[in-house]
Amino acid sequence: MAGQEGEAAAEEAGGLAKEIADLRQQLADMQVRSDQLLHLIEQLQARQERTPVLPLPLARLGTLIFEPGPSLAFLKEMGTLAVATGTELRRDEAGHWQPQVRWGKAGRNLMRDFSRLVFGQRSVVYRVRLQQPALPDRPRVLHVIPNVFVGGSTQLVVDLMERLGHRFDMRVLTAALPPHGRHEGMEVDVVPLGSPAEDFAAAYARVRPDIIHIHYWGESDRPWYLSALAAARATQAALVQNVNTPVEPLRDPRVGQYLFVSNYIRATFAPDVTNGKVIHPGIDLDRFAPRRFAPEAEDTIGMVYRLTRDKLSEDSLDPMIDVARRRPRTRILVVGNGDLLPVFLRRVIDAGVRQNFEFTGTVPYGDLPEIYSRFRIFVAPVVRESFGQVSPFAMAMGHAVAGFKVGALPEILGGSQTLGADRAELADILLRLLNDPAEVDALGARNRERAGVFAVETMVEAYGTVYAEALQASRVTPRA
Numbered sequence: 053m054a055g056q057e058g059e060a061a062a063e064e065a066g067g068l069a070k071e072i073a074d075l076r077q078q079l080a081d082m083q084v085r086s087d088q089l090l091h092l093i094e095q096l097q098a099r100q101e102r103t104p105v106l107p108l109p110l111a112r113l114g115t116l117i118f119e120p121g122p123s124l125a126f127l128k129e130m131g132t133l134a135v136a137t138g139t140e141l142r143r144d145e146a147g148h149w150q151p152q153v154r155w156g157k158a159g160r161n162l163m164r165d166f167s168r169l170v171f172g173q174r175s176v177v178y179r180v181r182l183q184q185p186a187l188p189d190r191p192r193v194l195h196v197i198p199n200v201f202v203g204g205s206t207q208l209v210v211d212l213m214e215r216l217g218h219r220f221d222m223r224v225l226t227a228a229l230p231p232h233g234r235h236e237g238m239e240v241d242v243v244p245l246g247s248p249a250e251d252f253a254a255a256y257a258r259v260r261p262d263i264i265h266i267h268y269w270g271e272s273d274r275p276w277y278l279s280a281l282a283a284a285r286a287t288q289a290a291l292v293q294n295v296n297t298p299v300e301p302l303r304d305p306r307v308g309q310y311l312f313v314s315n316y317i318r319a320t321f322a323p324d325v326t327n328g329k330v331i332h333p334g335i336d337l338d339r340f341a342p343r344r345f346a347p348e349a350e351d352t353i354g355m356v357y358r359l360t361r362d363k364l365s366e367d368s369l370d371p372m373i374d375v376a377r378r379r380p381r382t383r384i385l386v387v388g389n390g391d392l393l394p395v396f397l398r399r400v401i402d403a404g405v406r407q408n409f410e411f412t413g414t415v416p417y418g419d420l421p422e423i424y425s426r427f428r429i430f431v432a433p434v435v436r437e438s439f440g441q442v443s444p445f446a447m448a449m450g451h452a453v454a455g456f457k458v459g460a461l462p463e464i465l466g467g468s469q470t471l472g473a474d475r476a477e478l479a480d481i482l483l484r485l486l487n488d489p490a491e492v493d494a495l496g497a498r499n500r501e502r503a504g505v506f507a508v509e510t511m512v513e514a515y516g517t518v519y520a521e522a523l524q525a526s527r528v529t530p531r532a
Contacts, residue, residue, distance in 0.1 A: 129394060134162035136397050137413030141383050143348065149383055149407050161413065177202060177230050178210050178417075180237030184218040191523055192221045194261035194289075196280050198245070198273040199228040200235065202414075203358060204313075204441050205267050205296050208333050213238065215512040220519060223259050225252075227276055245276055252283035263522055264289045266307075270299035277302055290522035297362075297438045298459060301325065308522050311515075313439040314460035331518075333441050334511030335503070339421060340448040342500060346426045350489055352383040353482060354427035356420065356442045359390035363440070367475070368433040369396050369409075374479035375486070376400075376408035382486060387423055389414040424449050428492050429485050433478065437461050444506045447499035452492045454481050466502050470495065 138158025141149045178200075193212075200206045213222045224240045227247075241255045256264070264284045268277060284291055285306050294311045295301045300321045301310050310328035312318040318330055353372065357364060372384045386396060386409060393411065400409045415423055424430075430446035432455030439460050443453050447465075455461050456478060457471035465471070470485070472478030485492050 130165050131162060133393060133397070133413075134158050134165060136393075136411050137161050137389075139410065141407070141410045147381060149381070151407055151410075176236055177233035178206070178235045178238065180210055180213050180217075180235060182217045183214050186218045186221075190219060190221040191262040191519070192223065192260065193263045193265055193519065194256070194259050195222065195224045195265050195267060196277075196284075197224065197226050197267040198269075198276050199230075200224060200226050200238070200240070201228070201230050202233075204333060204439070205269065205294075207417075207441065208294070208296075209267065210235075210238075211334060211508055212512065212515055215508065216516055216519075219516065220263075223261070225255055225259070225280070227273075243276075243280075245273075247276070247279060249279045249282040252280050253286065256283060256287050256289070261287070261289045262526075263519055264291050266291065266293045266302070268293055268295050268299070268302050269297040270302070271297075274302075281306075288526070290526035292518060292522055295322070298436055301328075308525055309518055311518065314463055316460040316463050317438055329514075329518075331511055331514045332506050333439055334508030335441055335444045335448060335506050336508050337448050337503065340424070340445045340503075341421075342448075342450045343421065343425050345428060348383065349426055349428045350492070351381055351486065352385060352427035353429040353431050353486070354385035354387060354424070355431045355433060356387040356415075356423070356445075357434070357440075359386075359388045359392040359396065361392065363434045363436055364392055365435045366392065366395050366399070368392075368435070369399055370475045371433060371472070371478040371482065372409075372431065373400060373403045373405055374475065375482050376405035377403070378479070379483055379486060380408065382408060383427075384409050385412065385423070385427055386410070387412045387415050420445065421449065424451065428452065428489075428496070429454060429482065431455060431478075431482060432461060434458060434461070439464065444503050448503035448506075450496035450500045452485050452495035453499060454478065454485060464506075465499070 135153060135158045138155070138161050139151045139153045142152050144150050195209050195212075197205060197209065200209065209222075209224065216222070224238055226240060226242060227245045229235070229240070229242070241259065243251050243255055264287065266277065266280065266284075270277075281291075281302060281304055285304070291304070291307045292309050292311065293301060293307045294313070295317055296313050298317055298321065301307075303325075308327065310322065310325050312322065312328060312330045313333055315330050318325070318328060322328060353375070355372075369386070375382055376384060393413075397411065400406050412423065424446060428451060430443065430451045430453045432440065432443050432453060434440065434456060435458065437459030443455075443461070443464050446453050452470065453465060454470040454472070457468050457473055461471055462468045470481055472481050485495075
């Protein structure tokens with residue numbers, strides 16, 4: 053009897069396990085279909101933007117005439133943000149920070165944004181220049197990445213192109229260029245979101261890469277990656293995959309090497325991957341060398357990010373709002389742009405601390421060292437972190453770095469001494485550092501030494517080795 057009951061229980065458990073597995077597969081299929089639908093909608097919107105029936109200025113005018121409500125609201129917000137990013141903080145005689153609008157800067161910001169809206173003007177974002185003369189025989193590397201907007205993944209591609217481009221002929225395959233920008237010196241093929249594998253196959257046939265280097269960040273771009281990978285399987289190219297965000301890699305037996313931007317990502321999302329290694333993104337230590345800090349930097353903290361929800365949340369500024377309330381002589385620089393900028397602006401106004409916050413908007417990469425010199429403490433209020441280069445930039449310049457204890461931040465800093473578990477703890481850490489210049493100096497010296505681990509030369513050498521090994525493993529003859 054007991055044996056029969058055991059068999060029945062085992063059979064029931066097996067049936068339940070099968071039902072659970074079927075449900076998981078159905079959910080996965082639904083997610084894929086949902087992602088594909090989202091991509092189709094995005095692609096239709098992008099095509100409508102690129103090919104208006106009327107010339108773009110007339111199309112914008114038509115929208116203003118026939119949809120005045122939303123259009124005027126959008127223009128009003130554009131003006132508000134232009135003024136906000138044209139406002140700087142100055143200390144009055146009592147030592148309090150006072151916002152002062154630089155109307156010339158605000159006007160330039162407004163005209164720039166308005167010109168982009170009406171005329172679609174595209175400024176140069178990255179200028180890619182080989183740092184050494186190109187060799188006559190170079191294998192061809194194709195970087196496959198869904199967009200080349202400003203950010204760490206694009207910077208990685210640019211660094212590799214500039215510093216390894218003399219040894220490898222590097223091209224880019226993407227779905228989207230910067231909305232208001234373009235790159236000089238970057239040869240780009242565009243395969244839009246929602247494209248089938250056949251479109252990627254045609255692009256591969258045109259480029260004829262020896263190595264296909266996929267820069268993977270998953271999420272809603274997964275269908276695009278799947279099509280890119282499906283077409284890549286049919287080529288003779290060696291496949292290399294970077295995993296740039298906190299996601300599982302896109303597993304495929306054709307991938308010869310998985311590269312993770314942090315130990316955190318590898319250990320958390322791919323502990324079973326045997327053909328993988330960690331290569332931290334590199335930083336230019338010469339560009340971000342220590343320099344004299346600007347006056348009043350000791351009473352200033354700063355954050356430098358794209359103000360979007362891939363790393364930040366609507367609550368990311370809350371610890372700094374608490375600091376401003378408890379220490380009114382503190383200035384907070386918020387560097388960057390994105391859909392969270394108007395949210396952050398509203399939050400600090402509602403909290404009554406607008407006079408403590410300076411929003412710079414987008415800052416060119418070349419101007420970052422000067423911006424960093426305006427504060428002594430860098431804050432990383434991120435909700436997820438794979439490997440943010442902005443923190444090592446600060447470390448190289450001798451800043452103290454504080455933030456939330458998430459993702460790869462403890463790995464970057466080499467410890468958790470200045471990382472908080474929540475809003476209150478991070479605010480306390482920031483206040484402690486602001487009131488203890490000696491600790492800031494000590495942390496800055498330690499961070500400068502630690503930043504040497506992330507030298508761009510080390511990164512480039514590692515990628516050069518990966519490419520050489522990939523070519524050897526696939527027995528590809530370098531193209532003449």
